[in-house]
Amino acid sequence: xxxxxxxxxxxxxxxxxxxxxxxxxxxxxxxxxxxxxxxxxxxxxxxxxxxxxxxxxxxxxxxxxxxxxxxxxxxxxxxxxxxxxxxxxxxxxxxxxxxxxxxxxxxxxxxxxxxxxxxxxxxxxxxxxxxxxxxxxxxxxxxxxxxxxxxxxxxxxxxxxxxxxxxxxxxxxxxxxxxxxxxxxxxxxxxxxxxxxxxxxxxxxxxxxxxxxxx
Numbered sequence: 479x480x481x482x483x484x485x486x487x488x489x490x491x492x493x494x495x496x497x498x499x500x501x502x503x504x505x506x507x508x509x510x511x512x513x514x515x516x517x518x519x520x521x522x523x524x525x526x527x528x529x530x531x532x533x534x535x536x537x538x539x540x541x542x543x544x545x546x547x548x549x550x551x552x553x554x555x556x557x558x559x560x561x562x563x564x565x566x567x568x569x570x571x572x573x574x575x576x577x578x579x580x581x582x583x584x585x586x587x588x589x590x591x592x593x594x595x596x597x598x599x600x601x602x603x604x605x606x607x608x609x610x611x612x613x614x615x616x617x618x619x620x621x622x623x624x625x626x627x628x629x630x631x632x633x634x635x636x637x638x639x640x641x642x643x644x645x646x647x648x649x650x651x652x653x654x655x656x657x658x659x660x661x662x663x664x665x666x667x668x669x670x671x672x673x674x675x676x677x678x679x680x681x682x683x684x685x686x687x688x689x690x691x692x693x
Contacts, residue, residue: 600690608632608683613674617644621691624671628660629686632679636660640668647672 601616608630618624628636633656639647647670651662656678675685 598690598692600688603685603687605684605686608634608675608679608685609677609681611674611677612685612687613672614687614689615670615672616689616691617670618666618691619669621693622665622667623663623692624666625663625688625690626661626671626673627686627688627690628673628675630658630675630678630683631685632683633658634678634685635676637674637676638662639672639674640666641670641672642668644670 599616599618599621601614603612603614606612626638635653635656636651637649637653638651639649641647650664650666651660653660671689671691673687673689675687
């Protein structure tokens with residue numbers, strides 16, 4: 479019998495259908511063949527024992543099962559059938575896993591915090607014209623740790639604000655005096671953060687504004 483990976487989809491479906499018809503005679507489903515809990519990883523010996531138990535419950539010989547699966551074209555024994563069943567189960571599990579992975583990647587599910595530690599959101603503006611008021615904003619969503627960095631070649635005032643609806647902003651920091659540098663790290667439950675620099679200096683002066691966020 480060729481490896482199940484080399485079978486056409488129709489042939490694979492025929493095998494699945496036949497197995498399902500057989501198992502429908504019992505109080506058991508194909509999913510019952512899959513390893514669960516402490517049974518993982520399942521050995522061929524486990525599969526052998528389970529198939530033997532299944533076959534003992536109705537009048538079906540190994541020969542008839544062999545012929546039904548491979549149309550009698552290739553001699554096979556219980557161990558071969560066990561191998562094929564395990565390959566089929568592995569293939570079905572793989573398809574289900576790939577489908578689940580795609581659904582997670584295309585959803586808005588929050589990534590567990592132990593994985594988020596390698597991620598970060600940020601917005602950056604470098605060497606912007608300081609003679610014009612500048613600002614940057616970042617939607618941080620569920621990320622809670624925020625870091626802001628501000629630098630200007632000419633003294634100016636910086637303002638850090640946060641908002642829960644991106645409409646009403648509240649001041650976290652406002653320069654008490656003109657300054658060229660400001661930085662801070664803080665935690666917030668807000669969804670939006672904005673950093674601004676007032677217009678200052680002369681032509682050629684620049685300002686850098688950066689916001690970063692992590693879980």
